[in-house]
Amino acid sequence: MGGRSPFAALFNGLNTMKPYLAMVSLQFGYAGMYIVSMVCLKHGMSNFILATYRHVVATIVIAPFAIVLERKIRPKMTLPVFLRIVALGFLEPVLDQNFYYLGMKLTTATYSSAFVNMLPAVTFILAMIFRLEKVNVKKIRSFAKIIGTAITVIGAMVMTLYKGPIIDFIKSGGAVHQGTATESADKHWVTGTILLLGSICSWAGFFILQSFTLKKYPAELSLTAWICFMGMIEDAIVSLIMVRDLSAWKIGWDSRLLAASYSGIVNSGIAYYVQGVVIRQRGPVFVTSFSPLCMIITAILGAIILAEKIHLGSILGAIIIVTGLYTVVWGKSKDGENSETDVKCNGLQELPITGNAKSITDDDDDINGPTKTSSLKEHKKYSLPGV
Template identity: 70%
Template sequence: MGDQTPCEKLCLGLKKVKHYMAMVSLQFGYAGMYIITMVSLKHGMSHYILAVYRHVVATLVIAPFAFVLERKIRPKLTLSIFLRIMVLGFLEPVLDQNLYYLGMKYTSATFSSATTNALPAITFLMALCFRLETVNFKKLHSAAKAIGTVITVTGAMVMTLYKGPVIDFIRSHGAAHHGTSNESGNQHLLTGTLMLLGSCCAWAGFFILQSFTLKKYPAELSLTALICVMGVVEGAAVSLVMERDMGAWKIGFDSRLLAAAYSGVVCSGIAYYVQGVVIRERGPVFVTSFSPLCMITTAALGSLVLAEQIHLGSIIGAVLIVWGLYTVVWGKSKERINSSKLQMTNEKTGTQELPIKDSSTKLSSSINFANSIQGPDDGMSKIPPKS
């Protein structure tokens, strides 16, 4: 083989890191959504209606692409797949997002994004239960997944439970104002934390069920559009029950519209599709292992935009979370390399044994054909004697 050109080397390098780039980009997208959503909620928007509008936008954006690009490869929508899509539409668009928005209102954008760091651990445990992941502590790369998950959870617990002194990087004039809001927020801290953990469980269940559904319905764009449609239908039903004031559905050219449009396009439409592609190739644990990066980005943006304070515990927790994240990613990458080597070895072994298997099959077929001509076997040899 000849030497590769610089363009070919660049394409090969991008192909190797495309999953990492996609997931890191999504975390920045989620961080922006947390800040914009927090602003809209503070301006009085209902989180139930925000979830509905978010998926209306996502449906309008994704559905045309799904209809055109996957019209030839879209599988038949069976009853079992439709029921799975209904559950998916309830788990993430309705249950996860409403619990998360409620928890965010009771706490803060930084705290809520920090609590979602439990997502990789919950997803990892669910994946173990459904045999989507395996752990062999005799192998370092396999044990690294479990160790990295424990480190990530430890960092999240430190960030959640330990505050420490305030580290004022940018502003000091917002401390007095934010202190009063923290005092009132601490009254609902437990309720908000439980709601955020509940949203993590729903989100993890969404990833697990999505990985199973993609095996029977391998059309990521179409699946994304159908999930968004079911999210609109189920979310609207919940909103009509919880929000009796029809005036709450009014929306103008303000932070409410921005929150619905941004979260719908980036965090529902694009995110569902990208996560589906990466889940099918790398698994749900790989996808959720990048969520701690979102917390760090949200903390920085929260300090700049919302004047939220950053404590020493948040910095220590962030260091542990990043350490755990890279430990999990390292274990997953080594596992993928080893599995690729094993697959190549099996393929080579199979090509060597194939001619032997074919020849034996042909010999067996010839014997069966000769016996069928001679008639049924009565237990005696039917071969005529030589004359």
């Protein structure tokens, strides 16, 4: 170890940073999606049709990469795995995105992105229900996760029940300010908040089910392509039921095409794949812990591009939510220091957060034989190295 060169140490440090850089980059992608989608929805495009086109684009972009890069390592499709993919396509492409678009139309892009900060807390609750998280109130790390979840819910209630005065960070003309204030007063904030909460619950369920599915079908690109394809079909069925006017499907060289292309490539195709890779190594709580960065980026872009005004209640609620969020993350990080010991002592299944992929692979080899182990090791060639 004393002979390791500084270059090797730097390389290892960059590998360690890759999951962080990947998740930070995704937050910029999500912030752009919120703004572009809001512009598109304001121009009259149906949220159902937008979600459908989004996954048409995602399927076209991702499927060729999945077919070529994973042709030798793709597991055989089974009925249980296919049913999980159908459920994944319904949870995220259908429920989450349509609930989110509807909620964003009734509130603002900034408010919606701030409310998404509840996602880690909801994911933690579902992980507890499905026995993917251990809770022992006698230990400080478990107590921190419980308290952090409660604080996050309180912050969401503050955002919902208290609007307060408008905080104008970027000064604009009086006419725009007055029009926006009047428009905001007419928004159905409670209904929009309920829809956003439904979106978050669906999204959290997607992460949990994706974590289970990757254990049976460890091919991130292929799974991403299947999710986008099933989401496209299910969204199309819902759209045909909800939108009877066929002219609403027309799309040209405008904000509709931009929103569908951008969200399909960045937020469905790339995001599903990157999240799948990171989830296998760090767990869903790690993936969702970067959402506050998206809120900050969206607030800045929303104020500049959409002339959105931020209410004091949204700021206070967001601060409370972020406080609770990082309390949960702190407790989760303490889990990482004791995860191997706890698993050996208690025999409990826990989502990996330390990135120790080798130990997980070796355990699988003992249980399931060498075939699964070699498949996983071969598959790592197409994963993000060091994640």
